[in-house]
Amino acid sequence: MAEMDTSGGGGHKKGSGVKKAKKLSTRVDLTPMVDLGFLLITFFIFTTTMSQPTAFKLNLPKDVDRPEDQTKTKESGTITFLLGKDNHVFYYEGQLKVDATGNNFKSASFNGENSIRDLLIKKKKEVIAGHVHDSNCEKIRADFAAAHPTASPADVANSCLDRDLVVVIKPNEESTYKNVVDVLDEMAINVISRYALVDITKDENSLIKLTEAQAK
């Protein structure tokens, strides 16, 4: 067994004049080796990078030169997120209105109160509730069915419901890459197919800076 045979030395028989050679056991204590083995296993398990990086697909729209070729969106279904520095997010629905009585420029957050996700879920519900069926729906359904061959008929029928929902993402020069990816990730999480990364306008940027300065 796993021990050294120590009785080998006592093999002298009385009366025999011949000295017998010491008989050594071939068995070795393997416990330290097992220890070492498991130690190495633990080391390798801890140093292994388990998570492989994943890839997030992003399709860009082709730039159009003429403004009349640009995609028009419905004001009621549009929500714009503005990203500022230090993870600040702001949003407005429809068009930005700033006048003496106030504005529709509001502050949001990545997680916590008034989070982007809650806003998107709310907006999506509103858009679906206000959906009016028309002839354009058939094309959207056909496109959806082509893109998702395994989708159920109900899903295909529903694919048109949120077509008016358009999310516009406008990061300013102080927002980070993480913020942008987080917002794009929210689009995936809430299954929003129509969104766009748009350059921020000067007015919007100054509004962000103003709000950030006030918050301090």
Next chain:
Amino acid sequence: MARPKIPRKSTSIDMTAMCDVAFLLLSFFILTTKFKADEAVEVSPPSSVASKVAPDKDVVLISIDKDGKVFISMDDKSQMEYLANSLNNTKNLGIDAKAFAKLDFIGAPFSALAKAATLPKEQQTDKFLPGIPTDTTKGANELVEWMKIIKDAYSGKKMNLLLKGDNVSKYPSFQGVIAAFKKNDFLKFQMVTNPESIPNGTDLWKESQKGAVAKE
């Protein structure tokens, strides 16, 4: 009364079998471990719910490090040589194509490229190299030209365009990269992210639940 003799059993166990198992596991872990490649450009990407594993073949990777410096790397070294030769022809930069092909990544403006290719290995990191200029406010977006040459180099071949940005890098570098992609009609690309679980109760979560039920 003579007691029946209970044979005394040894408390030591044969460790050989356990040792075998330990080393079998050890060899398994050693062989399956892929050590994280020692990356010269240090980038910690954000996380997303995307579940697709990033491709690792035919890759053209654009990295944005934490200071917003942009680097290009590709796994096909013969394409690097093509890039060097084509730059030498069009811009007369005098790059040593063989040395250039050995570089892990490209990260210098055209004017400093020939010098950057001769730098010693330990200086080929994002600390020493200035990165490819993308900021249009400070000069030309040289990535546009890079992408054009890369497009030529990979014409007719499969190519996976990956973008890996650092969490804290600012948006303008990302914007510059996107602008360069758009100008060269690279409208589909993938962003390398770390995996993240889908938040419960969201639309994507419902969809994945549906998918799981349908598969069962």
